[in-house]
Amino acid sequence: MADAALTHDRPAPASGRTAWERLRATRGWAGFWFMLPTALILGLFLAYPLLKGIWLSFTNAKIGRAGVFIGLENYEWLWDDDVFWLSVFNTCLYTAIASVVKFGVGLYLALLLNKHIPFKSLVRSIVLIPFVVPTVLSAIAFWWIFDSQFSIISWSLRHLGIIDGNIDFLGRPDMARACVIFANIWRGVPFIAITLLAGLQTVSPSLYEAATIDGASPWQIFYKITLPLLTPIIAVVMTFSVLFTFTDFQLIWAMTRGGPVNATHLMATLSYQRGILSGSLGEGAAIATAMVPFLLAAIGISWFGLQRRAWQSGGDDR
Amino acid sequence: MTVLDRRSLLAGAAATGLAAGGDLLGFARAWAQESAWKPEPGANLSLLRWKRFVPSEDEAFMRLVDAFSKATGVKMTVTNESFDDIQPKASVAANTGQGPDMVWGLYSFPALFPDKCLPMADVAESLGKKYGPWYPSAEAYGKVKGKWIAIPVAFNGGYPNYRISAMKKAGFDKFPTDTAGFLELCRGLKKNNTPAGFALGHATGDGNSWCHWALWSHGGYLVDANEKIIINSPETAKALEYVKALYETFIPGTVSWNDSSNNKAFLSGELYLTNNGISIYAAAKRENPKIAEDMDHALWPIGPVGKPTEFQLAFPILAYTYTKAPNACKAFIAFMMDAANYNPWLEAAQGYLCEPMKNYPKNPVWTMDPKNAVFAEAGARSLAAGGLAPVTEKTAAALADFVVVDMFASYCTGRDDVKGAMRNAERAAQRIFRNA
Missing domain, CATH: 3.40.190.10 (Periplasmic binding protein-like II)
Incomplete structure (x- = not known):
């Protein structure tokens, strides 16, 4: 039996085996087999829908009908479509302002929460609440807060004698944009704060001690130690934040449906309106596909821009 | 004797709205025997409908569904969705060929996928003979390119x-x-x-x-x-x-x-x-x-x-071509539109809904409160979604x-x-x- 077992384990001469047997046994292929399930899942749930979406954007597919290839026609119509370009502008504005403010406030909050404060764990849990509340619920709450007739803000200001009539929060384009951006910031800050807090806690206290002994100012400590060591996690968290903000849908849909007069339509909401509600799948897919280059650019900026190894090691960037 | 009883029951129910009262099941059984559409044996139907605005309407509708099930043996499942969610769900069902057998939605949604809708000419014509003519806007919502693809159940006057x-x-x-x-x-x-x-x-x-x-x-x-x-x-x-x-x-x-x-x-x-x-x-x-x-x-x-150039909300119902029980779908739609069922249900809707045809027996809901009266006009005065154009x-x-x-x-x-x-x-x- 022992002989038999040894014989079984010993690799047979390559020439005597089929290609399939070699694939099964060769060590180099083991990695392939381990990756295969993940690759299948990614292919099925990520690559296939993405490619299918891109394909749909080149067709005149309607809901319920497959459609035929029409080349770039959907994109040509979008090119001359004011509402589409307004949605691109809105999306970029929404993402840029919300991401920058979320980062600033999130970082500040993380630095505060990293200090020794009473009831630290409780405070950290409370900070997470906006992120935990389902988006639609918080959006509906904001919709009431910013309602043109029943806003608590208008009500309070009227009763304090500061204003005469209600503030038309969601009825004026710029005001409506500000309101939805504010709601997004409120919701997004905890994610950034808690993630950056996790990053801050990996920074060794000995570095701060050494810097303090060397007479470094708090600003120098932040700029020369905290920020460089936090950069990798900032890169990850900002990539996610930009992606989530750029593709936001629920908040806008529950608060404004893209109104007033399309002033808060994002590419995602316009894509849904045209692709699903209007039934023009091809056109909706074209708008969704048009988001991809913007997303790649956003990922590129936050990823490569923040992965500056030399700076993290205390050197200068070139 | 049985036939005579059944016929007299049907006639009596249609005239008086008897089905609203105790013997809805008896009426339903008689109706099922007379019906031109015999449900497939063992049929199961699922219906996706707009979410009720008036609770009593929903209750009356479910009584009607229950009577139909008991009389025909067709099992019915009814699910509700809000106005805005009906169309996407109906569209996805049409696109994938899976989902509810029937959808009861808003406006012109059947026109989004006319090829996936079960032809309804026989049901529409049968109902038209009894209670018609259909109002022009109702016909516009039910037809695409001259073919009936849905039955406009009611209008909601705004x-x-x-x-x-x-x-x-x-x-x-x-x-x-x-x-x-x-x-x-x-x-x-x-x-x-x-x-x-x-x-x-x-x-x-x-x-x-x-x-x-x-x-x-x-x-x-x-x-x-x-x-x-x-x-x-x-x-x-x-x-x-x-x-x-x-x-x-x-x-x-x-x-x-x-x-x-x-x-x-x-x-x-x-x-x-x-x-x-x-x-x-x-x-x-x-x-x-x-x-x-x-x-x-x-x-x-x-x-x-x-x-008049009004634009009123229409509620058409459709059945998909993929349904395994097309006759059961048609039987159900014809059953719910029968005046003996339709009128008590409409009354329960408290004026929220009005008739799509001119000669339904007059419903008391329009006269019990003078403030309700204008809503009875919605079907007659409305243009269809296209205005001049077909839906x-x-x-x-x-x-x-x-x-x-x-x-x-x-x-x-x-x-x-x-x-x-x-x-x-x-x-x-x-x-x-x-x-x-």
Whole structure:
């Protein structure tokens, strides 16, 4: 039996085996087999829908009908479509302002929460609440807060004698944009704060001690130690934040449906309106596909821009 | 003897609405034996319908479903979705060939996928013979290219809701019947700080209905009968000027309104004239009798074109071609539309819904309260979603894309001038109707 077992384990001469047997046994292929399930899942749930979406954007597919290839026609119509370009502008504005403010406030909050404060764990849990509340619920709450007739803000200001009539929060384009951006910031800050807090806690206290002994100012400590060591996690968290903000849908849909007069339509909401509600799948897919280059650019900026190894090691960037 | 009993039961039920009472099951059994559509043995049907607005309507409907199940042996599952979610779900079901056997939704949704709808000519013609003729708008919602693909079950009338005292204070004894008088009323209301307000946001029901009324009443249309785009016209320009003049009298915030905003504002006593179904009145009767007493409803005023140009919400029901029980679907639809079932159900809807055909037996809901009366007119006075054009997936897309609402809103808010607003709407229509 022992002989038999040894014989079984010993690799047979390559020439005597089929290609399939070699694939099964060769060590180099083991990695392939381990990756295969993940690759299948990614292919099925990520690559296939993405490619299918891109394909749909080149067709005149309607809901319920497959459609035929029409080349770039959907994109040509979008090119001359004011509402589409307004949605691109809105999306970029929404993402840029919300991401920058979320980062600033999130970082500040993380630095505060990293200090020794009473009831630290409780405070950290409370900070997470906006992120935990389902988006639609918080959006509906904001919709009431910013309602043109029943806003608590208008009500309070009227009763304090500061204003005469209600503030038309969601009825004026710029005001409506500000309101939805504010709601997004409120919701997004905890994610950034808690993630950056996790990053801050990996920074060794000995570095701060050494810097303090060397007479470094708090600003120098932040700029020369905290920020460089936090950069990798900032890169990850900002990539996610930009992606989530750029593709936001629920908040806008529950608060404004893209109104007033399309002033808060994002590419995602316009894509849904045209692709699903209007039934023009091809056109909706074209708008969704048009988001991809913007997303790649956003990922590129936050990823490569923040992965500056030399700076993290205390050197200068070139 | 059995036949005689069955027939007399059917005739008696149809005349008196007996089915509403105790022997709905007996009626259903008799009906099932007479029915032209014999459900497939062991059939299971699932129906996706719009979520109720009036609880008693839903209860009456479920009684009807239950009687049908017991009489025919067809198991029925009914699920509800909100107005906005029906169309996407129906579309996905059509696209994938899986899902509910029947969908009961809004406006022209069957026209989004006419090829996936079970032909309904036999049911429509049979019902038409009994209670017809179908109102022209009902026929337009049920047919695509001359073929019946859905059965328009009912209309939901949306009409001006106003406070009587505020109207009188503004100098009007009766609600104005023309657009010029309507504008004067709105101006008077604003002057007295009892403003009007109509949704100019993406409000699927309220926004689309009043904006299309305003456009059509001045002779403007998005497309003509051949789907040629004619929105850029002097008539549209006049409608834009008219709506802008109205908008200047509105309570602030109507550009951001959705379908529920005006209900809340009216019931809270901040809004004195708006457009809505009977739901504001129903809620006021329950919660605020003072407002209920002081409010009434009026027909939409007639514009320069000199005829009614209302745009009312339609509720067509369809069955998919993929259903395994097409006869059961047809039997159910015919059963629910039979006057003996339909009338008690309509009565339970408390005026929220009205008939799609001219000669249904008169329903007491329209006479029990004079304030309900105008809602009975919705089917007869409404144009279909296309205006001049047939109802197709393109007219449905133009509605879903708020082309007309956005045109008015962009001019009223000053985002575009008259020409710009019309040009943008024209451009949107060209995109939607491009292969017409």
